[in-house]
Amino acid sequence: MNNKVEPKTLSGFMELMPQDQILFDKIKNTIEEVYSKYGFYHLDTPIIESSEVLLAKAGGETEKQIYRFKKGDSDLSLRFDLTVPLAKYVAKRYNELIFPFKRYQIGKVYRGERPQKGRFREFYQCDIDVIGNETLSMFYDAEIPSIIYDIFKKLDFGDFLIRINNRKILSGFFNELGLSDKITDILRIIDKLEKIGIDNVKSELAFLGIDEEKIRKISDFVTINGNSEEKLSKLEELNIKNPEFTEGVNELKFVINNLKSLKLDESNYIVDLTIARGLDYYTGTVYETQLKDYPNIGSVCSGGRYDNLATYYTDKKLPGVGISIGLTRLFYQLKEANLIKYVDDSVAQVTILPMTNNYDYVCDIAKELRNNNIKVDICYLDNKNFKKSMRYADRQNSPYVIIIGDDEVSKGIITIKDMKTGTQHQFELVEFYKKLNGQSMKI
Amino acid sequence: MNNKVEPKTLSGFMELMPQDQILFDKIKNTIEEVYSKYGFYHLDTPIIESSEVLLAKAGGETEKQIYRFKKGDSDLSLRFDLTVPLAKYVAKRYNELIFPFKRYQIGKVYRGERPQKGRFREFYQCDIDVIGNETLSMFYDAEIPSIIYDIFKKLDFGDFLIRINNRKILSGFFNELGLSDKITDILRIIDKLEKIGIDNVKSELAFLGIDEEKIRKISDFVTINGNSEEKLSKLEELNIKNPEFTEGVNELKFVINNLKSLKLDESNYIVDLTIARGLDYYTGTVYETQLKDYPNIGSVCSGGRYDNLATYYTDKKLPGVGISIGLTRLFYQLKEANLIKYVDDSVAQVTILPMTNNYDYVCDIAKELRNNNIKVDICYLDNKNFKKSMRYADRQNSPYVIIIGDDEVSKGIITIKDMKTGTQHQFELVEFYKKLNGQSMKI
Numbered sequence: 001m002n003n004k005v006e007p008k009t010l011s012g013f014m015e016l017m018p019q020d021q022i023l024f025d026k027i028k029n030t031i032e033e034v035y036s037k038y039g040f041y042h043l044d045t046p047i048i049e050s051s052e053v054l055l056a057k058a059g060g061e062t063e064k065q066i067y068r069f070k071k072g073d074s075d076l077s078l079r080f081d082l083t084v085p086l087a088k089y090v091a092k093r094y095n096e097l098i099f100p101f102k103r104y105q106i107g108k109v110y111r112g113e114r115p116q117k118g119r120f121r122e123f124y125q126c127d128i129d130v131i132g133n134e135t136l137s138m139f140y141d142a143e144i145p146s147i148i149y150d151i152f153k154k155l156d157f158g159d160f161l162i163r164i165n166n167r168k169i170l171s172g173f174f175n176e177l178g179l180s181d182k183i184t185d186i187l188r189i190i191d192k193l194e195k196i197g198i199d200n201v202k203s204e205l206a207f208l209g210i211d212e213e214k215i216r217k218i219s220d221f222v223t224i225n226g227n228s229e230e231k232l233s234k235l236e237e238l239n240i241k242n243p244e245f246t247e248g249v250n251e252l253k254f255v256i257n258n259l260k261s262l263k264l265d266e267s268n269y270i271v272d273l274t275i276a277r278g279l280d281y282y283t284g285t286v287y288e289t290q291l292k293d294y295p296n297i298g299s300v301c302s303g304g305r306y307d308n309l310a311t312y313y314t315d316k317k318l319p320g321v322g323i324s325i326g327l328t329r330l331f332y333q334l335k336e337a338n339l340i341k342y343v344d345d346s347v348a349q350v351t352i353l354p355m356t357n358n359y360d361y362v363c364d365i366a367k368e369l370r371n372n373n374i375k376v377d378i379c380y381l382d383n384k385n386f387k388k389s390m391r392y393a394d395r396q397n398s399p400y401v402i403i404i405g406d407d408e409v410s411k412g413i414i415t416i417k418d419m420k421t422g423t424q425h426q427f428e429l430v431e432f433y434k435k436l437n438g439q440s441m442k443i
Numbered sequence: 444m445n446n447k448v449e450p451k452t453l454s455g456f457m458e459l460m461p462q463d464q465i466l467f468d469k470i471k472n473t474i475e476e477v478y479s480k481y482g483f484y485h486l487d488t489p490i491i492e493s494s495e496v497l498l499a500k501a502g503g504e505t506e507k508q509i510y511r512f513k514k515g516d517s518d519l520s521l522r523f524d525l526t527v528p529l530a531k532y533v534a535k536r537y538n539e540l541i542f543p544f545k546r547y548q549i550g551k552v553y554r555g556e557r558p559q560k561g562r563f564r565e566f567y568q569c570d571i572d573v574i575g576n577e578t579l580s581m582f583y584d585a586e587i588p589s590i591i592y593d594i595f596k597k598l599d600f601g602d603f604l605i606r607i608n609n610r611k612i613l614s615g616f617f618n619e620l621g622l623s624d625k626i627t628d629i630l631r632i633i634d635k636l637e638k639i640g641i642d643n644v645k646s647e648l649a650f651l652g653i654d655e656e657k658i659r660k661i662s663d664f665v666t667i668n669g670n671s672e673e674k675l676s677k678l679e680e681l682n683i684k685n686p687e688f689t690e691g692v693n694e695l696k697f698v699i700n701n702l703k704s705l706k707l708d709e710s711n712y713i714v715d716l717t718i719a720r721g722l723d724y725y726t727g728t729v730y731e732t733q734l735k736d737y738p739n740i741g742s743v744c745s746g747g748r749y750d751n752l753a754t755y756y757t758d759k760k761l762p763g764v765g766i767s768i769g770l771t772r773l774f775y776q777l778k779e780a781n782l783i784k785y786v787d788d789s790v791a792q793v794t795i796l797p798m799t800n801n802y803d804y805v806c807d808i809a810k811e812l813r814n815n816n817i818k819v820d821i822c823y824l825d826n827k828n829f830k831k832s833m834r835y836a837d838r839q840n841s842p843y844v845i846i847i848g849d850d851e852v853s854k855g856i857i858t859i860k861d862m863k864t865g866t867q868h869q870f871e872l873v874e875f876y877k878k879l880n881g882q883s884m885k886i
């Protein structure tokens with residue numbers, strides 16, 4: 001038979017080489033570790049849901065991208081985010097859950113976008129949300145940036161900045177100016193401030209038909225500068241009496257004050273009046289996170305506060321606050337930017353090369369190492385070709401290689417090669433085990 | 444609006460309560476830990492593949508169960524196992540991979556079976572495979588049971604038995620009897636030996652038209668008893684000259700001998716001549732694993748050696764050996780059998796209840812605990828209702844609850860309640876931190 005099928009992977013689907021997978025997993029595990037250190041439950045919902053449930057809210061662009069199909073009589077869809085499944089989950093189990101309900105979920109979601117560089121049709125989202133029953137303390141709005149902070153400190157991708165705003169400030173301000181009908185367009189323009197500068201923002205606002213006086217006020221508002229506290233004082237000095245505006249300022253103040261209690265370094269967060277996020281969803285605090293050295297990557301972690309998680313499924317009022325990290329895209333971008341370090345990334349910490357038939361001896365060593373929580377790979381080649389074995393070990397990238405020949409067996413020793421320095425040492429087995437158990441080995 | 448959509452989850456899809464998810468994750472993490480301790484790479488392939496690629500081999504029952512659909516012009520399918528994606532991956536990256544290539548993958552697969560108790564349409568498989576280039580040492584056939592052994596020792600679901608056989612012994616034996624055309628039916632009958640007894644096996648064999656003399660030989664063969672070594676000697680004593688049979692016996696002997704080197708407890712594995720697994724796929728060693736106290740659950744971990752992983756994609760000869768654990772089903776069955784222990788399973792090790800407005804003090808404690816790798820949940824309730832807070836803590840199931848009221852703040856102390864004993868202790872903060880950093884805390 002020679003009719004082979006080409007073993008291809010679909011475009012828009014990330015499938016990594018083993019070495020890259022190690023790096024990807026490291027990032028994923030770091031995120032998961034921090035999420036769980038803040039006491040969030042792990043959830044794992046199905047990837048397939050009934051279309052009726054999944055598309056209760058969706059529409060427009062999202063609905064077009066959805067993988068939707070029939071199986072038998074069932075109309076099914078693949079989840080396109082982790083928020084809708086959460087809403088379903090909480091509505092369904094409202095009576096069994098404890099509130100505030102804190103959950104994290106890290107999983108693949110599906111969007112059939114036109115594939116292009118850096119865009120994926122299957123991608124990981126890493127979400128946390130805190131859901132309240134009727135009410136939810138604003139303290140959770142402060143805890144969220146603390147979680148983002150811990151993650152990006154640990155990931156060590158260089159300096160980062162968490163930008164924080166409150167949607168109530170924006171809508172209060174624009175309502176006060178009588179511009180609530182133009183708010184979507186205005187925010188879209190303001191969002192470009194950093195890229196196009198204030199003069200271009202002004203002319204684009206004029207193009208919307210906004211009068212000069214109001215444009216001046218908007219310009220003054222979005223260019224309010226200083227550190228977070230200075231910005232908050234200046235907002236109060238604007239002397240705007242709109243109750244929504246005032247509430248937003250107070251909430252933002254509360255969050256910023258509590259970030260101090262949470263001991264975040266002030267250089268890593270800032271009040272930023274220009275960020276808004278999805279207008280129809282978020283209702284209070286909003287977050288974006290930028291890697292300072294790579295502003296082009298855009299926000300790597302975003303989210304905010306919403307009034308009601310699950311209106312499509314229940315009458316219960318379920319306010320929440322959460323964030324999401326688009327891990328697949330982030331990983332792709334970090335790799336492109338050469339921001340991911342390849343140092344010491346190996347699957348096994350030790351590779352053992354048996355050059356003897358005395359497997360008892362070899363397996364003893366492997367067992368002892370594994371009992372000490374060391375990842376051990378044994379390379380079995382039937383021909384015991386030393387050159388091939390070393391080539392294997394070399395490509396496995398293990399920091400240490402243990403070579404066991406008949407000589408080692410008869411002398412009761414092991415030979416360890418440090419692959420970084422190329423130096424080789426011999427130990428008596430007993431001595432080696434002692435070192436291991438005393439954890440004085442650097443392995 | 445009152446047209447709510449019912450927030451239902453599809454039948455055949457497992458979606459756990461948070462407490463159950465913790466248990467599920469524990470099992471999953473244990474499996475992953477052992478896999479990686481043996482130096483296997485982690486792979487993560489797409490859930491969606493092109494139907495052409497995924498169904499290159501499939502047919503019959505499997506093909507009917509597949510979730511297959513169109514998106515635009517693309518004919519797509521959801522993966523129904525992790526072996527086909529592995530075959531694709533290895534064939535595609537043949538020139539880049541190091542052989543033997545050892546990979547583990549833990550992921551969801553999809554089969555649209557008729558839903559019934561304990562059957563799932565979306566379920567986790569946990570697979571490891573070692574793939575050789577042209578050849579693959581038989582040592583890997585011995586390493587596999589060692590991995591199974593470590594996993595089920597760690598999982599601690601009671602006593603277990605790994606049954607090992609070699610397909611070559613079976614086909615050599617039946618070829619020698621001139622019964623190679625009936626082999627599928629014979630093996631299906633033999634497989635029922637434990638359930639129906641040898642007399643019923645004999646009459647079913649007679650029903651196939653097999654003559655008395657041959658039935659006697661088959662009966663002698665399948666009822667060979669003793670420990671693994673005794674069975675192997677008795678096989679040799681049968682004095683069958685078929686070369687395939689002899690090769691199978693030698694391979695099985697080699698595996699069993701090496702399990703001794705690997706220090707497996709002999710009570711946990713046995714040569715079992717009645718197991719065969721998928722006939723058209725496995726070609727050498729085959730494995731099944733049984734929980735001794737729960738034989739009805741069937742094999743919880745199965746697999747074997749195959750000659751050629753990826754014939755549908757490549758001419759390269761890629762022999763392999765591997766196993767799979769059907770985690771979702773296993774979890775379901777273990778829960779049904781009450782084999783999963785609920786002791787001490789909480790998401791947070793400490794729940795902090797702030798009964799003060801001094802959040803500086805509260806956050807300091809949380810930070811110090813988290814820095815010591817302790818999972819900490821802070822329950823923020825705006826009304827600081829003590830009863831509600833304690834109820835939350837109680838349901839969170841954290842072993843320790845820390846209560847911080849204004850009294851604690853002014854005295855510089857913390858109050859810790861041990862939720863198991865109900866006892867409450869107060870510590871000075873400085874003293875508490877010292878204990879933490881000296882890791883003398885039992886938390």
